[in-house]
Amino acid sequence: MTSAVSAPSATPTSPARGLVCRACGAEYPLAAQHACYECFGPLEVAYDQAALARVTRADIESGPQNIWRYAALLPTGQDPAQRVTLNPGMTPLVAAPALASAIGLQAPLYVKDDSANPTHSFKDRVVSVALTAARGLGFNRFACASTGNLANSVAAHAARVGAPSIVFIPYDLEQGKVITTAVYGGDLVAIEGSYDDVNRLCGELVETDEFEDTAFVNVNVRPFYAEGSKTLGYEVAEQLGWRIPAQVVIPMASGELLTKIDKAFSELVEIGLATAPADGWTVFGAQSEGCNPIATALHRGTDEIIPVKPTGIAKSLNIGDPAAGAYAIEAVRRTGGWMDYANDEEIRAGIRLLAETTGVFAETAGGTTVAVLQKLVAAGKLDPSKETVVYNTGEGLKTIDAVAEQVGPTYQIKPSLRGAREAGLLG
């Protein structure tokens, strides 16, 4: 007797072709490797261009309302059953006319509001891609070195799939980042040092036998992690009707997000899915004054990043030795953009201005980006007559102390008409 085994319904395969060194171009197979054996340069995912070129707008538009609609443009996650994910993405692109007029922009301005993700920051995108790749590579414990939001997201993703997690943070993070990580029940290790100390320790732990089965999302599976950020470029283009905006303003910690939004725009144009403005798009980067090594290098006219010891309230951006800094500078220079930084008072004002003009309550990273947008317009670096998108990457409730002393009830009154009258509410 013969039995015909029916072929499983075809799952589309990954368009990724391997890992390639960003510095020397050496190629490696897809694996948990982040540095080049030849030159120690960082690796990134390389794609089969022909596979990318087969993707159509209709394929994407018929996909789910989350990042996985772009699975055919990502290195992993083509099979829904294999995903480790909270299904982030398709966050609102908010038209911001009142913010535009407050800062002197005539062209349309939009806020891409990634505080709407499941753990309230853009990190859910990178974690979903990194952990899906990690599980495919056989890892069964999930870890990261985090400035806060990454910790939230890794712990939540691990909880969703019932996997153990161990996340490492600097000991002095905001309560709103610590509690929103610890609540998911994995191990949370507070390190008596800066993020850069945390990251260095994770780089050492990953080499030990005890951590052999552990995927550190931003260390050994970093090339996959970084690709998740591309979805913030794809989505904005799709939400604008498959157009690349003329100008984008992006917060920078390692600088990776900025480089990947630019990469996403390039890919969409190359494969014919989106149209770019006639004179291309321009990328701008935002840092805080307390941690501005990338912007400072650009201002000095070099791409040599001098590490700093971070200070200031924009803790999610406090990476003093940014891994992708030189690549962020390259993208900004190539597209004719600029970078700037904001001090703590300007960041607080940026949070409030964004909230008052758009109804979006951002964390300090968003306040930083809005403050820098304002500076770029005032300095004539950003063209007020061109369509602009500003990225809000995190949620104000996680860094509530930033504005806690500046806002509160407008009035406190007795519960009576007389109370209302005495306060002047009845004229």
Ligand SMILES: *Cc1c(COP(=O)(O)O)cnc(C)c1O
């Ligand atoms: C991590 C983070 C960033 C920056 O990410 P990089 O890719 O390291 O530059 C921006 N905003 C928020 C809220 C973040 O948590």
Ligand SMILES: [Zn+2]
């Ligand atoms: Zn190399």
